[in-house]
Amino acid sequence: MHTESTNTELVLIGGSAGSLQVILEMIKNISEKLNFPIILVLHRKAHSTNILQTLLQQFISTEVVEIDDKTDIRKNKIYIVPADYHLLFENKKTMSLDSSEKMNYSRPSIDVTFKSAAEVYGKTLVGILLSGANADGVEGLAYIKKNNGKVWIQDPETAEVDYMPKHAVEEVKYDLLIKPDNLADYINQL
Amino acid sequence: MLEPSIIKDEEVEYLIKDVYELYGYDFSQYSRASFKRRINRICLIERFTSFAELRYTIINEPEYLKRFVEEVTVNVTEMFRDPYFFKGLREKILPQLGTYPLIRIWVAGCSTGEEAYSIAILLKEANLYHKSLIYGTDLNPSVLETARAGVFPLQQMKLYSENYMLSGGKKDFSDYYTANYDSAKFDKSLQEKLILSTHNLVSDSSFNSFQLIVCRNVLIYFDRGLQERVFRLFDNSLENLGFLALGAKETIRFSKLDKNFHQVDDQRIWKKIDHN
Numbered sequence: 001m002h003t004e005s006t007n008t009e010l011v012l013i014g015g016s017a018g019s020l021q022v023i024l025e026m027i028k029n030i031s032e033k034l035n036f037p038i039i040l041v042l043h044r045k046a047h048s049t050n051i052l053q054t055l056l057q058q059f060i061s062t063e064v065v066e067i068d069d070k071t072d073i074r075k076n077k078i079y080i081v082p083a084d085y086h087l088l089f090e091n092k093k094t095m096s097l098d099s100s101e102k103m104n105y106s107r108p109s110i111d112v113t114f115k116s117a118a119e120v121y122g123k124t125l126v127g128i129l130l131s132g133a134n135a136d137g138v139e140g141l142a143y144i145k146k147n148n149g150k151v152w153i154q155d156p157e158t159a160e161v162d163y164m165p166k167h168a169v170e171e172v173k174y175d176l177l178i179k180p181d182n183l184a185d186y187i188n189q190l
Numbered sequence: 191m192l193e194p195s196i197i198k199d200e201e202v203e204y205l206i207k208d209v210y211e212l213y214g215y216d217f218s219q220y221s222r223a224s225f226k227r228r229i230n231r232i233c234l235i236e237r238f239t240s241f242a243e244l245r246y247t248i249i250n251e252p253e254y255l256k257r258f259v260e261e262v263t264v265n266v267t268e269m270f271r272d273p274y275f276f277k278g279l280r281e282k283i284l285p286q287l288g289t290y291p292l293i294r295i296w297v298a299g300c301s302t303g304e305e306a307y308s309i310a311i312l313l314k315e316a317n318l319y320h321k322s323l324i325y326g327t328d329l330n331p332s333v334l335e336t337a338r339a340g341v342f343p344l345q346q347m348k349l350y351s352e353n354y355m356l357s358g359g360k361k362d363f364s365d366y367y368t369a370n371y372d373s374a375k376f377d378k379s380l381q382e383k384l385i386l387s388t389h390n391l392v393s394d395s396s397f398n399s400f401q402l403i404v405c406r407n408v409l410i411y412f413d414r415g416l417q418e419r420v421f422r423l424f425d426n427s428l429e430n431l432g433f434l435a436l437g438a439k440e441t442i443r444f445s446k447l448d449k450n451f452h453q454v455d456d457q458r459i460w461k462k463i464d465h466n
Binding site: 047066067068069070082084085088089090096097098099100101103111112115116119139140143 | 195222223273356411413438441444
């Protein structure tokens with residue numbers, strides 16, 4: 001793979017149906033000394049509580065945080081976008097929440113966050129799209145690529161629901177296809 | 191599909207300056223990430239293909255401004271949105287407010303009024319409505335007209351009814367409205383204690399004192415400086431031991447006024463505690 005070495009400042013992971021297992025597998029093997037934050041944008045029910053935060057925190061000593069409005073972004077933390085909000089980036093230090101119209105029938109929308117991050121982080125961003133049953137995230141990945149960020153997609157063959165990664169593979173120029181059992185390794189090497 | 195990126199960062203600043211100088215609306219402390227999306231969205235809806243076109247319309251068509259303000263602000267709301275928040279109000283806060291002879295509640299940034307109506311329903315069911323006044327304010331006159339009409343899309347009633355039940359509502363939600371073709375008109379009595387008026391959190395001052403201020407999913411659109419101003423305004427408008435309720439992911443934790451407030455519920459409700 002031909003890549004110039006760029007410092008990664010943010011890893012963004014988007015997923016929908018079938019992505020939770022992949023996230024759990026990743027969390028168990030991820031380094032606890034990452035030089036960047038990881039932010040998870042997962043489709044969830046509107047009224048879900050912070051159960052996801054509690055679940056993920058069981059497997060890792062790195063702090064897992066459900067994002068409040070105007071939360072500072074710190075490296076070596078794992079952030080979860082709360083249900084029923086879009087996540088936007090003011091700059092590389094501050095995140096804002098937004099409760100405007102759903103996008104692709106989704107709030108949070110992966111596209112919305114991917115696009116906002118692409119504009120702020122440019123080539124220092126890695127965007128990863130996992131298993132899912134709708135096309136949310138595909139357009140966002142294209143923005144990340146356009147802004148010279150890295151695009152990773154879950155190998156559709158390994159996805160519980162392949163609609164989302166399949167569309168992404170067809171429509172976006174990607175850097176890497178990842179599998180559930182090697183995602184953590186690739187992130188650790190960034 | 192995502193909104194296009196028509197407007198550049200510096201153009202957003204020109205637009206904010208124009209709107210302030212010509213019309214007095216100050217958006218300079220709105221969170222840029224969201225505000226920029228809204229402006230690009232307006233370009234998409236109105237089919238403006240360039241910044242120049244949008245700017246020309248705003249400068250030369252004063253009657254367009256009303257629509258601009260309506261679209262640039264987010265007016266997405268629901269009745270009993272976050273039902274567990276309303277359950278908290280119902281079970282923990284209203285019984286405490288019941289001890290006052292007159293209950294004054296301010297719903298700041300009430301948009302089309304769904305939360306104000308939800309609170310009216312809670313007060314009715316707690317037998318407190320007769321001695322309550324609900325002030326609903328928004329910077330945007332046109333959304334207040336919708337609130338005043340009390341007519342909401344019928345297709346939303348299924349969701350609102352589910353929310354209402356999750357909030358601890360025991361009645362049949364449809365008792366509160368009359369269905370008519372595709373709309374639901376809410377009972378006139380829910381408006382009797384509702385006072386609606388324009389108020390801009392950016393520039394207007396305190397206008398009364400309250401025992402409860404509800405301001406949910408409004409502060410997320412403001413930068414920290416403006417949030418601080420609004421917290422001061424709320425602090426000045428709350429009686430001692432009064433309550434402040436914010437959106438599910440909003441917090442007073444980052445503010446200097448944090449020390450005047452004590453969080454009473456995991457549903458983002460704080461109680462004002464006077465240290466004097």
